[in-house]
Amino acid sequence: MAFTNGCFDLLHVGHITVLEQARHFGDRLIVAINSDASVSGLKGPGRPIVCERERARVLAALAAVDAVVVFGEPTPLELILATRPDVIVKGGDYGADTIVGATEVKSWGGQVKIVPLVAGFSTTRLIEKGAGK
Numbered sequence: 001m002a003f004t005n006g007c008f009d010l011l012h013v014g015h016i017t018v019l020e021q022a023r024h025f026g027d028r029l030i031v032a033i034n035s036d037a038s039v040s041g042l043k044g045p046g047r048p049i050v051c052e053r054e055r056a057r058v059l060a061a062l063a064a065v066d067a068v069v070v071f072g073e074p075t076p077l078e079l080i081l082a083t084r085p086d087v088i089v090k091g092g093d094y095g096a097d098t099i100v101g102a103t104e105v106k107s108w109g110g111q112v113k114i115v116p117l118v119a120g121f122s123t124t125r126l127i128e129k130g131a132g133k
Contacts, residue, residue: 002026003085009048021115022089023064035072
């Protein structure tokens with residue numbers, strides 16, 4: 001089973017690509033998303049644009065995604081420990097030493113995979129584009 005996490009606010013082609021690639025690393029893909037309060041704390045006021053319930057619903061509808069879990073803790077470590085994924089997957093903006101749960105997943109024989117980001121796509125960029133920046 002593969003595991004990834006993020007805010008997934010304003011889903012875009014970069015998100016879809018990472019999720020599709022993550023799914024190839026396991027027979028199932030669990031996606032953990034930050035709660036609304038967590039996104040606001042990470043990204044600042046005015047975020048998220050899309051509430052957690054709607055973000056979870058959209059992600060759950062994707063063929064690559066088998067389950068979506070919302071977490072309100074600062075990191076998804078508790079979920080990683082509870083689900084014990086075989087593979088944890090993050091986008092290329094992370095380094096192996098900055099991925100929460102990497103040490104734990106490796107400790108039970110799992111792997112950490114970093115997949116390349118799709119250049120030019122980010123939620124921040126979409127928001128700026130919508131604001132005419």
